Amino acid sequence: MKLYHGSIVFSRTAEELASYTDSYLAVDNGTVEGIYPTLPEHLRGAEITELGGDVLIPAFSDLHVHAPQYPQRGLAMDELLPQWLALHTFPLEARFADRDYARAVYDAFLDDLIEHGTLHAVVFGTIHTEATGYLLERMEARGLEGYVGKVNMDCDSPASLLETTAGSLRATEDFLARYAANRFAKPILTPRFAPTCSRELLFGLGALGQKYGVGLQTHVVESLWEAAEAVRRFPDCSCDTEIYERAGLLDGGPVVAA
Numbered sequence: 001m002k003l004y005h006g007s008i009v010f011s012r013t014a015e016e017l018a019s020y021t022d023s024y025l026a027v028d029n030g031t032v033e034g035i036y037p038t039l040p041e042h043l044r045g046a047e048i049t050e051l052g053g054d055v056l057i058p059a060f061s062d063l064h065v066h067a068p069q070y071p072q073r074g075l076a077m078d079e080l081l082p083q084w085l086a087l088h089t090f091p092l093e094a095r096f097a098d099r100d101y102a103r104a105v106y107d108a109f110l111d112d113l114i115e116h117g118t119l120h121a122v123v124f125g126t127i128h129t130e131a132t133g134y135l136l137e138r139m140e141a142r143g144l145e146g147y148v149g150k151v152n153m154d155c156d157s158p159a160s161l162l163e164t165t166a167g168s169l170r171a172t173e174d175f176l177a178r179y180a181a182n183r184f185a186k187p188i189l190t191p192r193f194a195p196t197c198s199r200e201l202l203f204g205l206g207a208l209g210q211k212y213g214v215g216l217q218t219h220v221v222e223s224l225w226e227a228a229e230a231v232r233r234f235p236d237c238s239c240d241t242e243i244y245e246r247a248g249l250l251d252g253g254p255v256v257a258a
Helices: 067-072 081-097 101-113 131-140 165-179 201-211 226-234 242-245
Strands: 001-012 016-030 033-037 047-056 060-066 118-124 144-148 185-187 216-218 256-257
Touching: 001 201, 060 067, 060 201, 060 216, 067 118, 067 144, 081 101, 081 226, 081 242, 101 118, 101 131, 131 144, 131 165, 131 185, 165 201, 201 242
Parallel strands: 001 047, 060 118, 118 144, 144 185, 216 256
Antiparallel strands: 001 016, 016 033
């Protein structure tokens, strides 16, 4: 048992903010056991960390973050989405075929998450299974909770990021099977978006999601171009959400779309 002594603030509900001063937060094996205005008898003798003038708050949660885009954060934001992807993001993501480059970026990315108090995240990797596996393994080892996805792209993509449908599904299933038992960081299905995924790929991912009980992260109406391109590729659907619904991708677990 560990104790933290000082000021504690958290949201008890969406409408109620709880605030404690000169109080003790008890943590048992990573789980908050309770908050006490005075030190209870059964916790006397436990290790105490004094917060001083600091305020203890819950960690931040980022529900949509692209780890490989860490080196280009804040750059070329004046570009429209297709140009931004083609000129900046796709060339950068292709570099994650290099194991050493990927590890250096992902280590720096996780260091920054922790430094700024973000301890829960839903994270995009790239198509590269080894690099994305390293990212997930490091999150697990450092106790960061969330989901990490190996990206799927089998059409309308640059050659450096273009997968075969069968290869993408096979690599994804291997990824799901390898990390399904993780405690903190778990795998999640990650088709980049409908414009870079074939019907066969999406339906195959839907079947994997139901087989392994995993959820989905992707993009929905990311821009006017993306929304139009999605229904152009799938003319029998009215929007990208319907595309994922028909593929069975909304049924396996948590769904996060931005």
